[in-house]
Amino acid sequence: MRSNRAAAVGAVTMSLALAVSACGGGSSTDGGSNDSPKTLTYWASNQGASVEVDKQVLQPELDKFEKQTGIKVKLEVVPWSDLLNRILTATTSGQGPDVLNIGNTWSASLQATGALLPWDAKNFDKIGGKDRFVDSAIGSTGAEGQDPAAVPLYSMSYALYYNKKMFADAGISAPPTTWAELIADGEKLSKDGKWGLSIEGSNPSENIHHAVVFAKQHGADFFTADGKPAFTSDGAVEGVKQFVDLMAKDKIVAPGNAEYAQNQSVSDFAKGKTAMLLWQSASSNLKTQGMSEDDFGVAPVPVQSGAPGTGDSVNSMVMGINMAVFKNTDNVDGATEFVKFMTSDAEQKILNTAYSSIPPVKTAQADAAFNTTANAVLKDTLAKSAVAAPQVADESQFETAVGTAIKELFADSAAGRAVTTESVKAALEKAQQQMPTK
Known part of the structure; x- marks a missing residue:
């Protein structure tokens, strides 16, 4: 079932073009910090044809989250050419956002910095459980044998x-x-x-x-x-x-x-x-x-x-975007609630439809929007013949x-x-x- 909001995002989809990949590097600048416990800062990766297109897709969803929870999310869409170095600077300075997107291939490297919140069983339970996510996506969230450093948000192959x-x-x-x-x-x-x-x-x-x-x-x-x-x-x-x-x-x-x-x-x-x-x-x-x-x-x-x-x-490779929380956030509960919102079935359908990606959430994948001929190839690849990036530091x-x-x-x-x-x-x-x- 598609809501009116989903239909609106579907229209925006016509102006989207996916970013080159789920990884990158470039110059670094200072990160943001909380204005108050009722405000979260969020670095989103540039998934669309431009930063402005991403804002068109994301801001209505962030407004919806604020209406539901009273928590405002300050959005910054970061180009792939800058994102990795911005994150690495934040991990060493401690001046980063509360929540951020990372290329899933970086999961183990960023996990090794110790700056990201580990997603142990208790934290996964807060967002509905680890078993909501497909295995291939979970396999690209950090080193084997450790609690994941992030939660899958968009999947691609x-x-x-x-x-x-x-x-x-x-x-x-x-x-x-x-x-x-x-x-x-x-x-x-x-x-x-x-x-x-x-x-x-x-x-x-x-x-x-x-x-x-x-x-x-x-x-x-x-x-x-x-x-x-x-x-x-x-x-x-x-x-x-x-x-x-x-x-x-x-x-x-x-x-x-x-x-x-x-x-x-x-x-x-x-x-x-x-x-x-x-x-x-x-x-x-x-x-x-x-x-x-x-x-x-x-x-x-x-x-x-x-x-x-x-x-x-x-x-x-198992491609995609993961969502992480900085361990030093002033609002762990709010950040976790935001991750829960973004990985909910409703938001997964809206966002992955807009970005022509595949939901890493099992129940969202079943939606008719993700059962086209093209998506069938991508889903089959992710399920049967894709491999995670080397999960090494x-x-x-x-x-x-x-x-x-x-x-x-x-x-x-x-x-x-x-x-x-x-x-x-x-x-x-x-x-x-x-x-x-x-």
Whole structure:
């Protein structure tokens, strides 16, 4: 059932475009603090096409919360380019918000700072219980064996988006299910100034998401069981090379994509410049840019062979946004009440509809709004074939080091320099040397 408010947010959805990813970094500034125990400060991540669009989506819901509880929420929407460093500055200074959104891949790193409220059984009971949330989302809330550092708010997964008309014109009857098929299709589609696939080669976060998946498909992890970096294992090297080779060897990605860092690949796909796109929950973004649901199809990200699943057939990271509470808040009860409100079934339907994401709350997922063909692919991926980011304390450093190494490999490819097994291994070795020593 959709309320009038949900319908209104659905209209706002037409002006939304998802942010590039659930991770980021940039410059830092001072955080806010409470004006009074009846006021909460909230840093929201930029999920929409702009900060202003996010305010249009969120402010009516915050007003609703104030009407219900008497607690005012002061909203600041923080761009992804600033969010991680803003948070890290707040964890060391103690001058942060009461409640904040975090990229779920940062959960273990921020948990290790000790600045976030642990979500033990008692705290989860205050918001209806831990078992309300799907397992894949809970698996991206902190290190295994510890109480979660955050609560899932929005869930996303990667999918393969493809242009139906371009496929039909090239005589391709179905989306590829393996990388070999994707390359073969990409070669047919890369002609007349158009390209088979678009990527964001200059975006370290996007690079990491794909690198984790490609490594998994080669039987590798970037960290050992005891949390030590293993960036130069054969599988990790093979996985990163296969990803970069989409441009370097297979030549189905435009060399200019080596400089893409902020939604340009989505824009190229929406404009018909490329026929395929690997992206997180992109339907709302694409519709914002003029594509109708009839223009594009949504399929699982390809695997090496067979069907997506666990083990070597993982085809996405578990992406999304978590909601955390700073431990030093003056109003733990109010902050917890706000998390309960934002993760309620009603709000989950409104917010995830607006952002074209999937509710991490089981009962909200059952709503008809999340049972479209596109969402079925995303939900199935999250349930069956997605893997959490490495839940290690140094995960954010890993994203920066390896993501930047891959960015440099794409730059080599675009400049005509050879990308070899040896050069990939050397780049990953350099990245591993940048990791903190224990």
